[in-house]
Amino acid sequence: MIYEGKKKIWADYQKEIPEDHYFYVRSCIRQSFFPASEATFLDITRNKLGKDIFETEHHTTCGGIAYHSDTIPQETVMTIIARQFALMKKYGYENYVCSCITSFGLYCETLETWREYPELQQKIAENLWKSCKLEFAKPKFLVHASDLIFKYRMQIASKSKFKLVNKNTGEPLRVVEHIGCHYSKMFPSKGVGGAEYPYVLVGMVEAWGGQIIDYPERRHCCGFGFRQYLIKGNRGYSVSNTHKKFESMEPFKPDMIITNCPGCPYFLDRWQYVIAETQGKTYGENGHGIPVFTYEEVAGLVMGYDPWDLGLQTHQVSVEPLLDKIGIPYDPAKKYLGRNGKYLGEPQKPHCLK
Amino acid sequence: MGKLYDRLMQDYRLKEGLNACINCGTCTAICPAAEFYRYDPRRIVDIVQHQDDSQIEELLKSDTIWYCGECLSCVTRCPRNNKAGLIIMALRSLSIQTGFFMESEKGRQMYLLCKDLNSNILNYGYCVYPRTFKYDGHMEAGLVWEWVEKNMDDVYDRLGANLDKEGPGAVRKIPQKDLDELKRIYDVTGATEMLENVKRAGLEKARELGLTEEEYCQKLYSECSPKHFNH
Amino acid sequence: MKKNILIIGGGPAGMEAAANLDRLGYNVILIEKDKQLGGHLAKWDRLFPDGVSAKKTLDALTAELSGVKCFTETNIQSINVLDKSYNAILSNGITVLADAVLMASGFDLFKAEKKEEYGYGIYDGVMTNADLEKAFREKTLPSKAPKAIGFVHCVGSRDEKAGNPACSKVCCATAVKQACEIKEVYPDADVYCFYMDLRMFGRHYEDLYLKAQKEYGIRFIRGRVSEVAETMDNRLLVKAEDTLSSKPLKVTLDMLVLMAGMRPSEAGRSVGRQLNLTTEDDGFFSSSDNMLAIQKSKLPGFFYAGACTGAKTLPDTLHEARSAALEIDRYVKDNFKEQ
Numbered sequence: 065m066i067y068e069g070k071k072k073i074w075a076d077y078q079k080e081i082p083e084d085h086y087f088y089v090r091s092c093i094r095q096s097f098f099p100a101s102e103a104t105f106l107d108i109t110r111n112k113l114g115k116d117i118f119e120t121e122h123h124t125t126c127g128g129i130a131y132h133s134d135t136i137p138q139e140t141v142m143t144i145i146a147r148q149f150a151l152m153k154k155y156g157y158e159n160y161v162c163s164c165i166t167s168f169g170l171y172c173e174t175l176e177t178w179r180e181y182p183e184l185q186q187k188i189a190e191n192l193w194k195s196c197k198l199e200f201a202k203p204k205f206l207v208h209a210s211d212l213i214f215k216y217r218m219q220i221a222s223k224s225k226f227k228l229v230n231k232n233t234g235e236p237l238r239v240v241e242h243i244g245c246h247y248s249k250m251f252p253s254k255g256v257g258g259a260e261y262p263y264v265l266v267g268m269v270e271a272w273g274g275q276i277i278d279y280p281e282r283r284h285c286c287g288f289g290f291r292q293y294l295i296k297g298n299r300g301y302s303v304s305n306t307h308k309k310f311e312s313m314e315p316f317k318p319d320m321i322i323t324n325c326p327g328c329p330y331f332l333d334r335w336q337y338v339i340a341e342t343q344g345k346t347y348g349e350n351g352h353g354i355p356v357f358t359y360e361e362v363a364g365l366v367m368g369y370d371p372w373d374l375g376l377q378t379h380q381v382s383v384e385p386l387l388d389k390i391g392i393p394y395d396p397a398k399k400y401l402g403r404n405g406k407y408l409g410e411p412q413k414p415h416c417l418k
Numbered sequence: 419m420g421k422l423y424d425r426l427m428q429d430y431r432l433k434e435g436l437n438a439c440i441n442c443g444t445c446t447a448i449c450p451a452a453e454f455y456r457y458d459p460r461r462i463v464d465i466v467q468h469q470d471d472s473q474i475e476e477l478l479k480s481d482t483i484w485y486c487g488e489c490l491s492c493v494t495r496c497p498r499n500n501k502a503g504l505i506i507m508a509l510r511s512l513s514i515q516t517g518f519f520m521e522s523e524k525g526r527q528m529y530l531l532c533k534d535l536n537s538n539i540l541n542y543g544y545c546v547y548p549r550t551f552k553y554d555g556h557m558e559a560g561l562v563w564e565w566v567e568k569n570m571d572d573v574y575d576r577l578g579a580n581l582d583k584e585g586p587g588a589v590r591k592i593p594q595k596d597l598d599e600l601k602r603i604y605d606v607t608g609a610t611e612m613l614e615n616v617k618r619a620g621l622e623k624a625r626e627l628g629l630t631e632e633e634y635c636q637k638l639y640s641e642c643s644p645k646h647f648n649h
Numbered sequence: 650m651k652k653n654i655l656i657i658g659g660g661p662a663g664m665e666a667a668a669n670l671d672r673l674g675y676n677v678i679l680i681e682k683d684k685q686l687g688g689h690l691a692k693w694d695r696l697f698p699d700g701v702s703a704k705k706t707l708d709a710l711t712a713e714l715s716g717v718k719c720f721t722e723t724n725i726q727s728i729n730v731l732d733k734s735y736n737a738i739l740s741n742g743i744t745v746l747a748d749a750v751l752m753a754s755g756f757d758l759f760k761a762e763k764k765e766e767y768g769y770g771i772y773d774g775v776m777t778n779a780d781l782e783k784a785f786r787e788k789t790l791p792s793k794a795p796k797a798i799g800f801v802h803c804v805g806s807r808d809e810k811a812g813n814p815a816c817s818k819v820c821c822a823t824a825v826k827q828a829c830e831i832k833e834v835y836p837d838a839d840v841y842c843f844y845m846d847l848r849m850f851g852r853h854y855e856d857l858y859l860k861a862q863k864e865y866g867i868r869f870i871r872g873r874v875s876e877v878a879e880t881m882d883n884r885l886l887v888k889a890e891d892t893l894s895s896k897p898l899k900v901t902l903d904m905l906v907l908m909a910g911m912r913p914s915e916a917g918r919s920v921g922r923q924l925n926l927t928t929e930d931d932g933f934f935s936s937s938d939n940m941l942a943i944q945k946s947k948l949p950g951f952f953y954a955g956a957c958t959g960a961k962t963l964p965d966t967l968h969e970a971r972s973a974a975l976e977i978d979r980y981v982k983d984n985f986k987e988q
Contacts, residue, residue, distance in 0.1 A: 446895070
């Protein structure tokens, strides 16, 4: 591996990311499975870094999962997207940041299709007026929330309490980065670092002290596949693709995985549990799995947030061995408590996965 | 040039997605579906570019077009700027419009997908909504999800979400006025009509099989013939 | 007084044209940007289809240049059209007043690192066709025998995304030649060629293909390589589709050779821009007529030879150089009769 070669490619993909003033749009999957990640994103950007990140309760799903499961027409999803953009304009913003990668890819695709086919854009604008009485608008800058954390990575590093370093050996943690397929595979220039060697997560990990691992199936999809997961009978597709990735990364002995797509951490985490329970195979040390994180969780950890405030208790792969490795303190007794110390019982323990 | 091909060409995804295929196989080489299913996206693009309606009709009736996971990894690699994933999306839409989707096992899954996803969107404003994502149907979501489900309000509250409550925040209650706008978008853009057609076809099939709607949904959710697999 | 002919580019086209114009009685000034004459030929080891030595071929071309003024490590600093001639200021300070100019700027090899998914400059075992020729010539191939070696055809050719939809013409034959040669060095290695169409169009080329299959056991896979990655033990995982069996294919290799295609020479294009010479969509210069007058530009007295008007084999290039010399001779005789 020649690191300099990657640096040359990264230099070719400089994405313009405005410093401040964003209209924030949530992700169906991230808010459902990683609600604390979105809370952490807003807390870091607004309260720790003093940025203006605006959210309105009136925005909705972009319809992306329904669209990529082929259950709504292209015109429908485009009009929903136009509604989101119109809300941005209505609240006085021109920079749009979304939490979801499926949304991000779909926004890129939609903007590109509108650019190429102005008559379609016209039709969508009419649809929007007919259905919502909103004025058509397009964002000046479109970024994914991981682009913003990438942008702020050095400020985050300067406020960090922990580094992605093994406290016993002093060695950088070995980190696998997993990029959502819809981040830049369709439009390499829209992603930080392009499509083949995206830099968005690498930059964070390097800024926070870790070391990135490049393994053969790095670029492969986590296996969501929309309908290939949503229908139980199709889930073999989903787990077999996750399985392929883990078999490929296993020899590199990663300490952790960082992701930027909301779905991927769910699948990479949960399918490890299924593989362990059905085949007895685990990929981490001593019968543990490899813990999988959102980038917000990793940013939160290095900044010293309480792991249970970050929602790490809702992962199926236990995170404690990694917290111990870094030296992040946590109180096991508080893991499953609700607000104000209310005890909520504990999840059952898996048979195989520790 | 055939009539089905003409209809396909009205789809912007086909206009954007089909340049001219050189049959090099870079799409299939990295396709997550190609290793798992009996599936070759290159062949699909080639069939479409031949513009032969009888072959296109066969595709629309087949399981083949439903194997793709829409990851769009194929888009990055094509040396001719084709977008196999988008072509497949256009084929799926046409399969639904023509009713051919009912002729394959994977195509018939549309009934359940349409029902689940769009009831989430129209009732809650989200594609995925925690209260309708059941551990029972998603055991792989883990024992931790079983625990979340049991303690849903407390867990989301603990994690800074705003579950089913007013104002902004994660999994908040989206105001009815906004949900009404989504419904009007569905009406204006053809989604409502499409969903009704899929529903009608599915219920007819259930009747034909002598199944209640619930039994039919259960069948759609779980069934999987071994004929789909590559190995 | 002898007429001055300026030749831009000291590769095979420029050299062969220079020798012929010299023999026809002209005062020939040949400039070359590199240290030595020969262009890509000087960097090659052996030539398809028969494995002729590149050095011997270059020596034969060089031997004819005794009457030619050759300036190496020299560029055109500026060039402009006068009434009936061209005024060129060279980077070595010399000014040339030329009655005719021959552009023989040839091609640049496609920068293989632009096909990011192949990992050239990132993964250790990935090299180009030119790197392999250099290793053959300098005998610097690794002594530890690789177990498996792959050749990727069409790298930066027939690729709209890479900015070059055209076929580079020589890569198929080069790949098959190099595959046989590497098999001679490492007889136990498995050798694969990943191709889209095998364009073995020239005399003896098909024989080379036959030999590769029958004598060397080269495996030909009809599928373009989609991506390359590095394994734990520094090997290369290569993904393609075997399109003849409609199956995705993964092969683990130790060495991967990218057949970088032909792009218009940047140095040639910068001269072209000074004279407003037109290029076609592929970036190569446009001739006044692609059928009848491929050596003529649209400017009187300005001619082309070789790969500056599109990918060519070495024999094609040499033919064009000779015919360009004849065109130039005719032009000078027609236009400068009074002197």
